[in-house]
């Protein structure tokens with residue numbers, strides 16, 4: 001309480017002090033894939049939605065330096081890279097032909113002790129197309145709508161909605177009658193990003209984030225803490 005000149009008692013106004021701090025990631029493994037796996041597994045186990053752990057932003061660029069980004073699904077995590085699947089007639093495939101390098105960004109938003117847990121993983125490096133025998137299991141497991149989409153959609157091309165729907169429905173009818181098997185069309189391809197750089201950013205609540213960058217030199221990964 002503050003007693004003022006004419007005896008009026010006013011409540012003391014305390015300055016508002018915002019929450020702050022500097023977040024620290026305690027356990028940094030030598031191999032960035034180990035850290036990715038642990039964050040990815042945590043995200044997969046704490047959300048019911050498969051997209052929350054597997055959606056990533058893929059950035060590619062043309063030979064004259066125009067950049068474009070889009071969301072893709074991580075189809076498989078290997079010991080040395082990230083596997084994605086797409087239509088090789090698409091803009092991203094054209095850009096990857098011109099410049100076989102890409103950047104991926106994963107955003108994992110979660111909760112820790114009632115506070116928002118924000119994690120970002122960035123991976124940058126060379127991209128190679130995989131031979132089909134290296135990923136046929138992925139295509140076999142695709143849901144029906146994806147297999148039909150692969151047949152009826154020419155990614156990125158103008159489309160007549162009704163024709164697309166009719167095409168979809170006729171394939172679906174054939175599948176239901178058991179008269180066709182949905183083989184992988186040639187234009188469906190998988191690529192793997194082999195990162196040379198991986199970076200992990202993490203914070204909880206209102207704290208300055210911690211960041212660790214890994215750089216690959218041959219088979220060896222070196223890591224260092226960098227400012228948020």
Ligand SMILES: Cc1cc2nc3c(=O)[nH]c(=O)nc-3n(C[C@H](O)[C@H](O)[C@H](O)COP(=O)(O)O)c2cc1C
Nearest residue numbers: 055070071072073085086087090091092093155156
């Ligand atoms: C959640 C989500 C997941 C997606 N997954 C894929 C995918 O795995 N492969 C793909 O080719 N497109 C996927 N897309 C569509 C792409 O974002 C994009 O529209 C499409 O690949 C065409 O990109 P491009 O024209 O830059 O090549 C997804 C979109 C969303 C919103």
